[in-house]
Amino acid sequence: MQTSIGIRASARELLQATDLLWAWTARIIRARYQQSTMGWLWAVVQPAASVAILTLVFSLFVRVDTGGTPYVLFSYLAVVPWTFFASAVPDMADSLVQNMTLVGKIYFPREILPISAMLARLLDLGIASGLLVVMIIYFGVPSSPILWLYVPLILAIETAFVLGLGLMAAALNVFNRDVQPLLRLALQVWFYASPIIYPVSMVPAQFQPVYYLNPMAAIIEAYRAVLLYGTPPDAYLALSAVVSVVVLVIGYWLFRRLQFQFADII
Amino acid sequence: MTTVARFDRVSKQYRLGVTRTSVPSLISQAVASRFRPGASRAGAASLIWALKDVSFEIRQGESLALVGPNGAGKTTILKLLAKITRPTSGRVSVCGRLSALIELGAGFHPDLTGRENVYLNGTILGLKRAEVDRRFDEIVAFSELEQFIDTPVKRYSSGMVVRLGFAVAACIEPEILLVDEVLAVGDAAFSLKCLQRIQSMLDHGTSLVFVSHNLYLVKAICRSGLYLSKGQAKYLGSTKEAIEAYERDLHADRARRLEQAKRADGSSTAVIEVTGVEVRGAGGSENGRLRGDKPAEVLIHYAAFRPAEAVSVAVHIVRSDGLTCCMARTSLDGVRFGVERGVGTIAVTLDPLQLIAGEYYADAHFLNASDSMTLAGASSDWFSVEGSALSYEERSGVYQPNTRWRQY
Numbered sequence: 001m002q003t004s005i006g007i008r009a010s011a012r013e014l015l016q017a018t019d020l021l022w023a024w025t026a027r028i029i030r031a032r033y034q035q036s037t038m039g040w041l042w043a044v045v046q047p048a049a050s051v052a053i054l055t056l057v058f059s060l061f062v063r064v065d066t067g068g069t070p071y072v073l074f075s076y077l078a079v080v081p082w083t084f085f086a087s088a089v090p091d092m093a094d095s096l097v098q099n100m101t102l103v104g105k106i107y108f109p110r111e112i113l114p115i116s117a118m119l120a121r122l123l124d125l126g127i128a129s130g131l132l133v134v135m136i137i138y139f140g141v142p143s144s145p146i147l148w149l150y151v152p153l154i155l156a157i158e159t160a161f162v163l164g165l166g167l168m169a170a171a172l173n174v175f176n177r178d179v180q181p182l183l184r185l186a187l188q189v190w191f192y193a194s195p196i197i198y199p200v201s202m203v204p205a206q207f208q209p210v211y212y213l214n215p216m217a218a219i220i221e222a223y224r225a226v227l228l229y230g231t232p233p234d235a236y237l238a239l240s241a242v243v244s245v246v247v248l249v250i251g252y253w254l255f256r257r258l259q260f261q262f263a264d265i266i
Numbered sequence: 267m268t269t270v271a272r273f274d275r276v277s278k279q280y281r282l283g284v285t286r287t288s289v290p291s292l293i294s295q296a297v298a299s300r301f302r303p304g305a306s307r308a309g310a311a312s313l314i315w316a317l318k319d320v321s322f323e324i325r326q327g328e329s330l331a332l333v334g335p336n337g338a339g340k341t342t343i344l345k346l347l348a349k350i351t352r353p354t355s356g357r358v359s360v361c362g363r364l365s366a367l368i369e370l371g372a373g374f375h376p377d378l379t380g381r382e383n384v385y386l387n388g389t390i391l392g393l394k395r396a397e398v399d400r401r402f403d404e405i406v407a408f409s410e411l412e413q414f415i416d417t418p419v420k421r422y423s424s425g426m427v428v429r430l431g432f433a434v435a436a437c438i439e440p441e442i443l444l445v446d447e448v449l450a451v452g453d454a455a456f457s458l459k460c461l462q463r464i465q466s467m468l469d470h471g472t473s474l475v476f477v478s479h480n481l482y483l484v485k486a487i488c489r490s491g492l493y494l495s496k497g498q499a500k501y502l503g504s505t506k507e508a509i510e511a512y513e514r515d516l517h518a519d520r521a522r523r524l525e526q527a528k529r530a531d532g533s534s535t536a537v538i539e540v541t542g543v544e545v546r547g548a549g550g551s552e553n554g555r556l557r558g559d560k561p562a563e564v565l566i567h568y569a570a571f572r573p574a575e576a577v578s579v580a581v582h583i584v585r586s587d588g589l590t591c592c593m594a595r596t597s598l599d600g601v602r603f604g605v606e607r608g609v610g611t612i613a614v615t616l617d618p619l620q621l622i623a624g625e626y627y628a629d630a631h632f633l634n635a636s637d638s639m640t641l642a643g644a645s646s647d648w649f650s651v652e653g654s655a656l657s658y659e660e661r662s663g664v665y666q667p668n669t670r671w672r673q674y
Contacts, residue, residue, distance in 0.1 A: 017389075017392075019389045019395045020389040020390060023385055023386050023389045023395070024386070024389075027375055027378060027382070027386055030377075030378065030382070031375065031377045031378070034377055035377075102373055102390070103350075104350065105350070105373075106348070106350070106373055106390055106391070107348050107349040107350050107364070108390050108391075108392070172289050172292060175292050176288065176289055176292070178289070179289065254293070254296055257296040258292065258296060260351065260352040263345065263350045263351045264281070264351055
């Protein structure tokens with residue numbers, strides 16, 4: 001018996017469903033903001049609020065050496081991509097479970113649900129980046145616009161990592177609801193294991209190779225390099241890219257393996 | 267004619283009871299199935315076969331009814347056809363666009379408006395946005411919800427949700443339509459409209475797979491039938507023969523339960539069952555045709571598993587478009603019946619019948635003495651009424667009273 005359709009056929013199916021992908025993403029966004037007064041402003045307010053707290057603690061109480069960069073900008077630049085990561089992955093993990101009635105009643109490419117969940121968070125990232133641009137201009141950092149061309153590449157690497165991890169979590173969460181709380185716990189630890197509140201230079205040199213196994217570390221550092229320090233990203237970004245692609249391949253493979261059981265389990 | 271769907275020795279196994287699987291075992295299972303396709307590590311005790319070795323094919327424009335008791339595997343077949351689930355063994359091949367009415371409005375989101383949901387549901391069913399654009403007016407017109415199309419669906423009544431759901435599913439011009447017991451909801455006029463729509467889709471070459479417990483509807487719509495029992499195909503042939511095979515087994519099962527009830531008192535949970543409903547003319551009817559101006563008798567044959575001091579009986583006469591024309595009820599007529607264990611018949615005479623010419627059936631129910639709970643029920647075969655009015659055109663009314671004309 002054939003348990004899965006070919007990867008090319010399923011990719012074609014996904015391409016044919018782009019209209020559904022947009023419609024479903026729009027549904028998530030509309031449903032999220034419809035009954036709130038602040039609406040899309042939450043996409044800025046949330047990271048801004050956590051940055052306000054971080055700035056208070058780490059530039060007034062505990063001094064973190066950022067090498068001359070204002071702490072507000074230093075941390076906001078990391079919090080924005082981190083928020084995308086830390087909100088998209090749990091949203092993706094929940095996406096199938098929350099729409100189980102749909103999965104059990106109608107056939108459509110199942111990837112639509114987690115990918116839409118991610119796209120909706122990508123919009124938040126875009127909105128939050130607006131404030132980032134304002135801050136960069138306001139503080140006048142020594143960055144060159146040429147280097148900004150790296151941003152789409154770094155974002156692509158981050159998106160691949162989020163996608164891979166999210167697809168994996170979404171598929172596994174259907175079978176075992178421990179995945180969701182486990183993920184929340186992991187993200188808490190992960191926050192401190194990534195250079196958000198501190199620069200990588202504070203990590204002891206002998207631990208750095210291990211530290212950089214976390215793709216988010218090199219991704220955040222790369223954003224800082226091109227946007228704040230005016231330098232190209234260092235070689236660890238390539239390692240992140242490799243890890244991210246491997247995670248994406250495994251995640252998508254696992255998702256496709258398990259997707260035919262979704263409707264039976266629910 | 268081309269084959270649009272084919273089941274080739276299809277079996278489907280479901281796991282019972284297990285609600286969670288450990289993550290490591292899932293991953294190892296996924297890896298194992300990569301290298302040893304079909305390997306299953308689950309214990310046999312918790313597995314049931316929802317379908318076993320079922321083969322059939324559906325040609326273009328064909329209508330297939332799936333009949334059988336609950337748990338026979340009817341919905342599983344629809345889910346396999348709709349690609350919602352995969353067979354454990356065997357092959358399911360489907361070509362053409364499918365539209366599955368397994369649950370109407372399943373893809374609706376309560377917070378979004380009817381308009382937004384039409385687009386969302388249409389794209390879920392496989393349409394492009396532009397294709398929904400083209401059909402949008404037709405969908406809204408069919409659903410008769412023009413006024414409410416910009417209202418969030420959460421404020422819709424369940425009947426309105428059903429209407430919009432059917433309108434979307436029917437207007438996407440599927441090559442195969444899967445309908446699962448959804449026409450039972452919604453009002454009679456809309457049900458009729460849905461049936462007419464299904465009929466016209468069949469005429470235009472759409473294939474249909476239809477699941478319903480309403481055997482009259484099944485007979486009216488489908489040309490072939492598959493009778494399933496406990497996941498196995500018992501009979502595949504004309505709808506009439508498939509239903510007859512099903513009903514034979516129902517009778518045999520009922521007789522067996524009655525036998526059991528006789529032996530072990532009170533162990534059966536059912537009190538009574540209706541084994542058949544018959545409508546006949548008091549003067550003897552010829553091949554199911556009755557005269558509207560003559561009396562008619564409805565006979566309710568029953569099998570009682572336990573004696574009951576008092577039961578209430580209700581009979582409805584339903585016209586082919588779903589309109590209930592009249593009702594007779596023992597409690598309203600001040601009549602009481604008690605039943606002994608065993609079989610028996612209760613009859614009610616309608617004198618005269620007074621229905622205008624048309625197609626009808628009778629629905630009979632046993633209720634408890636206080637009329638608060640239905641104990642059992644069944645419907646009769648279709649019967650035709652002949653009368654002086656030609657048929658139920660919109661101006662000919664529902665019934666024909668005894669009339670006397672005079673001039674003062």
